Amino acid sequence: MSSIRKACSMRHPSLSTELPKGMIFPYGDRALPGRLAEDYQALLALCDRLEQVADDLPGRIDRQDCLILSRAIGPMLNRIQHFEETEIFPVLLEWPALHGELLETIERLKLEHQVDACYAEDVQDMLHGLGEGRPHISSDAAGFMLRGFFESLRRHVAHELQLIVPLIELVLRRNPSAA
Secondary structure, eight states, X not given: OOHHHHHTOSSSTTOOSOXXXXXXXXXXXXXXXXXXXXXXXXXHHHHHHHHHHHHHTTTOOOHHHXXXXXXXXXXXXXXXXXXXXXXXXXXXXXXXXXXXXXXHHHHHHHHHHHHHHHHHHHHHHHHHHHHTTOOSSOHHHHHHHHHHHHHXXXXXXXXXXXXXXXXXXXXXXXXXXXX
């Protein structure tokens, strides 16, 4: 099991929100595996916070937290998706042995990024309404929306932990200059 996948496994069947302190990656602090681990940790922490909001509905809504989350989701998701699409996917596609098999998978992941970004906009609007004390939808609908969004993100991270992370580690072991 890779160090990133080990670091990201905890209460959720194949994920984690905490990485061990001092975790060592063979390609340096600013290299691709370290950045991936940081991004996965951030996404999973976001999922945990969204789950807490869903659990607190309808009576214990932290309006300030809803406003903070509504402002954070879009920029975080955009930054992480941009990194994957401009740094991770090209490294994988440049490796000739993987190009054919990965092209369809990477195109599907890019499509998932678009779907996640659209869903994130709806979640942002809903959280903003909750934060302002003017919810646009019922508490039940908000809870379902939040759970659908964070579970989708968790599945996305799990898929990348199972497929993309091992492949990027393999590519970087064989060609360290790719990082």
